[in-house]
Amino acid sequence: MAQQRIVLRNCGVIDPMQISTYLDRDGFKALKKALAGVTQEQIIDEIKLSGLRGRGGAGFPCGLKWELAGKAQVDEKYVICNADEGEIGTFKDRYILERDPFTLIEAMAIAGYAIGAKRGYIYLRAEYHCLLDLLKNAIGQAKEGGFLDQFDIDIREGAGAYICGEESALMDSIEGKRGEVRYRPPFPPSRGLWGKPTIINNVETLMNIPQIIFNGGHWFSQLGTEQSKGTKVFSVSGDVKKPGVYELVLGSRLRELVEGLALAEKVKMVQVGGATGRIIPYEMIDMPLAFESILGAGAIIVFNETRDIIDIVYRVMEFLAEECCGKCTPCREGTEVMVEILERFSRGGGLETDISLLEEVASAMMLSSLCGLGQAAPIPVVNSLQYFRSVYENRIRQN
Ligand SMILES: Cc1cc2nc3c(=O)[nH]c(=O)nc-3n(C[C@H](O)[C@H](O)[C@H](O)COP(=O)(O)O)c2cc1C
DSSP states (O other), X not given: OOOOOSTTTTTTTSOTTOHHHHHTTTTTHHHHHHHTTOOHHHHHHHHHHHTOBOSSSSOOBHHHHHHHHHHOOOSOOEEEEEEOOOSTTOOHHHHHHHHOHHHHXXXXXXXXXXXXXXXXXXXXXXXXXXXXXHHHHHXXXXXXXXXXXXXXXXXXXXXXXXXXXXXXXXXXXXXXXXXXXXXXXXXXXXXXXXXXXXXXXXXXXXXXXXXHHHHXXXXXXXXXXXXXXXXXXXXXXXXOSSOEEEEEEXXXXXXXXXXXXXXXXXXXXXXXXXXTSEEEEGGGTTOBBBTTTBOTTSEEEEEETTOOHXXXXXXXXXXXXXXXXXXXXXXXXXXXXXXXXXXXXXXXXOOTTHHHHHHHHHHHHHHHOSSHHHHHTTHHHHHXXXXXXXXXXXXXXXX
């Protein structure tokens, strides 16, 4: 199974500390093309034509987001790159940032021109402090080269909270507040950072932009499936012989990635998409990796036959309960109740009423939580009950 490198095309090829090596690979040509006679609307049309959807988890159409912010008739607008990468099992953005910071900078400058913003922020995960100097160096060299004359980029470091990857909490964090989810609408393209129109995109989403502008939206739209265009970068970990970062055309089979590239054996289940991602049994491993079937942020965690589904789900829920911002009741209380029940099962017990209670709490959380954390937190639990229900039932019988 061959990888196709659009996002990772420069990774391992250029020197991330030397802009000249990026320029040798057509670096900043897409920005030059954009600034030389292409209108802001034409850029946005090209992104819309490409079919590019957000790679941070939700899959929102990138061009539509840019169009909404572009249309806002105000002087001050912002571009934010979400490099928080707090999702369990995700390390693709770090891989990209440490190998090719220049494509990201070029993409942010194109985004700034397209929507009419003069300033951008990279919101960097606290644990990625080691990348700060590398990013500052890249921004400095881009400035010296005259590529950031009309657009300034600053870096804001996170403080170690998973919720700050959620776009509205992230904006609160940049504004110097405690990172908590905002009520929506309004959405960021109309009212975002400091109340101004803002686009927020994941690192990987932005990495596609220069190639789309350079080669055209039509070129990009020919790759992938009906609703999932281009490639996706996956972070593969767990019970595999070759953990790592892989880029595949969207629509490729999960089996090709897990067994073909990462060389997993005796797979029992796979979690796709991070902490709140779906857990599927081995029998479903031929599922295509696409927004219309299964995707999320691209974290693939593989579990072999020695793993216990309840332990996995319990640990994930503990993490989510700890990281919940506490603002809305369904998520704050729901995650705690689930931890309590799952702990009982993990100790080898479980009450007769526990399974139905888990299902009831799950549906309340999904329907009424304020943000994606609470809405998606029950997914692994629901999947585990769907595919491994007998494990729970056997524990109850052991009482
Ligand atoms: C709890 C939570 C954590 C999130 N963490 C991240 C993250 O670390 N990185 C990211 O790009 N998006 C994250 N998101 C998604 C963002 O809210 C947002 O959808 C994304 O940055 C938009 O960019 P995209 O359209 O390019 O995907 C998170 C969402 C939730 C609900």
